[in-house]
Amino acid sequence: MIVVHILWLFSFLIRFDAKVKIITNITALIFLMIHLGFEGYRWQMGLTYILFIFLTVFTLKSFIQRNAEKAIVESMKNKRKDKKYLYILFIIIYSLGSFGLVTVMPVFQLPKPAGPFEVGMNSRHLIDESRHDSEQNVRELMIQIWYPAEVEDDVKDIHYESFPYEEWSGTMEFIFSAPRFLFEYLKYGQTNSIKDVAVSNQEDKFPVLLFSHGYGSTRMQSFSQMEELASHGYFVVSVDHTNDAAFTKFPDGREIMNQTDAYSYSFDIEDETDVKRRSRDMSYVLDQLATINDKDPQGLLTGKMDMDRIGIFGHSYGGSTAAQALLDDSRISAGINIDGPLHEPVASSGFEQSFMFILDDDYLYIPDEEIQYTNITPEEFQKYHDKITELADFHYKEGIKGDTFMLTFIEGDHYTFTDFPFLSPLLSWNIDVNQFHQVMNRYILAFFDHYVKGEEPDSLLRKEKKEDKFYYFRANIKNH
Structure with missing residues (x-):
């Protein structure tokens, strides 16, 4: 559609016959109708919509009055040479602006899961009347459940759910203070999940994995990863930690936004209040899952x-x-910690179960230009960063009683572990996001297949040390 508009603009510059302009106009109209009918509008195409109206007016005018261009030139009191320069400048601006917007903020499809199962998805609204907080009378949570699905062989048209744009646009508003409508186009994104489809009968029952999102994020932040794990035979349950999540919407339409600042995270391993509340959320969800399972x-x-x-x-x-x-x-x-710090009391006591650290090579490092937005000084952050790095290394080596693993990525950053890079190529510059996620998910599957499903350990886990240009891996098997 944009290409047709560019050709159309050239037709005014080169002074094509009016009939050619009419044919181009009709072609543009057809593409516009197809786009709006099958895809829907999105604001990145706003310049093209406006240009379509203006070009249609000029085309009709030139068809009726052959000397329309001459009249315009005279009214503007410009030379034809100046007019051509303006046309060329406008064509360049339009081309860069239109292609740039749809490229930088594209409509995308999440990668296909590699497992043998189709993926079902179900959401639940949970109310914990035993707990209260300042923002809610009772503790309310939204959870999202992905699971191995059963799809009949004769079903030809499977309806996959759209990308969860409401949760993501609310999250982007919290992080970047940007209006939500800028991200409404995300609803055109495609997932690989089927809402409320039957659970697969290939196995009597499937193991359960709980997922906890990052600070000021959403339970939908790693949608593609949830689908991947579910496709390999897991129930994956992601929890919105209400008030700590950026944005939570309940079935009755109520919305709760995180009222803190996106940079107000506490850089203090001694501060256990929030992490303890989140842990209670996870135990409560497990209780509710047991009830649902009954x-x-x-x-x-x-x-x-x-x-x-x-x-x-x-x-x-x-x-x-x-x-x-x-x-x-x-x-x-x-359990697995994906690029997160250890807080008290875990930092001091550790635990018995097996654990995997999946970290970025710069492990939660924040440059000085970003520290200015936080509530600490560069010196205080450096002290905090040294401490969490020391704790991760200590617990990998001996602080955790079970087997421990350390997978460290040389490329990428803190948000590459999530679905953020799929939203824009600017967030995945010089990174092969698909390879990054494939490597991460292979190690996560190998870990949970052995320590949750009870399968024989994958060869990935047996290698005590592995390095390449993309990542390096260490294994500390304590329970031979």
Whole structure:
């Protein structure tokens, strides 16, 4: 559609016959109707919509009045040479602006899961009346459940869910203070999840993995990773930590935004209040999953979750939560921390279960130009950074009693572990995001397959040390 508009602009510059302009106009109209009818409008195309109206007016005018261009030139009192320069400048601006916007903020499709199962998805609204906080009368949580799905062989047209733009636009508003409508186009993104489809009968029941999001993020932050794990035979349950999440929307339409500043994270490993609350969220969700598994009010998940095989993982502050939950809840047999710090009391006591650290090579490092937005000085941050790095290394070596693993990525950054890079090529510059996620997910699957499913350890975990230009891996097998 944009290409046709550029050709159309050249037709005014080169002075094509009016009939050629009419044909181009009709072609542009056809593309516009197809775009709006099958894709829907999005603001990145706003310049093209406006240009279509103006060019249509000029085209009709030139068709009726052959000397329209001459009249315009006279009214502007410019020479034809000056007019051509203006046309060329406008064509360049339009081309760069239009192609730039749809390239930088594209409509995308999440990568296809590699596992043998289709992926189902279900959401639940949970109310914990035993707990209260300042923002809510009772503790309310939204959870998202992905699971191995059963799709009939004769089903030809599978309806996959759209990308969760409401949660993501709310998150982007919190992080960047940007209006939500700028991210409304995300609703055109495609996932690989089927809403409320039947659970697969290939196995009697499937193990459960809990996921905790990062500070000021959303339970939808790692959608593609949830799909990947579910496609390999897991129930994956992601929890919105209400008030700590950037944005939570409940089924009745209520919305709760995080009221703090995006940079107000506490750089203090002694500050255990929030991580303990998150850990209680995870234990409460496990309680509710057990109830749903006994008798699901929706008649969908009854008896399909193996509540004796449970793992947990999380990103950033969610990684801190995963570690805390392992200390607090003995039902969880293994956990993974994806680029998160360890807080007290885990920092001092450790725990018994097996654990994997998945870290960026710069492990939560913040440059000085970003530290100015936080509530600490560069010197205070350096002290904090040295401490969390020391703790991760200590617990990998001996502080955690179970087997421990350390997977460190040389490329990427803190947000590459999530779905953020799929939103824009600017967030994945010089990074092969698909390879990054494939490597990360292979190690996560190998870890949970062994320590949650009880399968024989994958060869990935048996290698005590592996290095390449992309990542390096270390294994500390303590329980031979």
